[in-house]
Amino acid sequence: MLRLKFRTFYTYVLRRPNGEPFYVGKGIGFRVLNHEVEADGDKGSYKLNIIRQIRLTGAEILYEIDLFHPDEVTALERERELIRKIGRADFGLGPLTNLTDGGEGATNLSPISKEKHRTTLSGISGEGGERDIVNTYFHGLHPAAIGIASIPVKPLSEFKPNKARGNTKPESRKAFLRQALALLASIRAHGVTPVAIGSRIPRRFVANDVPAIIENGVLSRMLNSDIVRVETGHRPDEEVLVLTERGFHELSAAL
DSSP states (O other): OOOOOTTSEEEEEEEOTTSOEEEEEEESTTGGGHHHHHHTSSOOOHHHHHHHHHHHTTOOOEEEEEEEESSHHHHHHHHHHHHHHHOBGGGTSSSBOOSSOSSSSOOSOOHHHHHHHHHHHHTOOSSOSHHHHHHHHHHTSOGGGGGOSSOSEEEGGGOOOOOOOOOOOOOOHHHHHHHHHHHHHHHHHHTOOSOOTTOEEESEEEETTEEEEEOHHHHHHHHHHTSEEEEOOSSGGGOEEEEOHHHHHHHHHHO
16 A cells, blocks of 8 residues: 655656556655546646556556655655656657656756647647647637637537636736637627627537537636626536626727
8 A cells, every 4th residue: 555654755656557667756745646636637648648548458557656855855856866867758768758857847848848838828739639620710710819828718528517616816908808709709600790788608619610618717707807697507518608798898898
């Protein structure tokens, strides 16, 4: 049984069923086990894909606690040492899926990792999947859409139905623009015209033949901004957003 000292830093290694290491990390408490929790989500990475593949075969990930450390600094030093010794796959030096040299922060990213990071921020990976199709549709809505780093709509196949909630953070003009563009994505797809106070905008829409949806975070912001109210359905993709008076004015001002 894996026994952890909750308040002590440690370094660890994740291994394939055949014993080959594929990830090195440092942590405290149950950090070593969090990677499997991440793999339950829809985030994509080489490390998480390996975990998913292992599960599909019915096998188990092997966990190794390398060393316990008196403080975080020595844990980080050991993490760097292990990554250097075993070798990163992205540099062709070993089997590790780590994308940095360890020791906190994105140090020594490979060219592939740098490019992937850049294209993720821009919203287009170039791989031609549903995400690219939806993001391309979004970028074509309005010239300002190109400058939105975090695109507020996503393929329905990637949507996780968490309840959207308002928050108390004040909204910037850029935040209102992002909200307006999310609404515009559905307005254009559904041909909602003319747009007016009380217009009913389905949360779900189709972008270039790909079912898509306004994501949870931006909907929470819309509720906080009081630019829409929600007519709930049996499922989030059946929800309808009703444009408020403020929403109509913000949409008009933003676009």
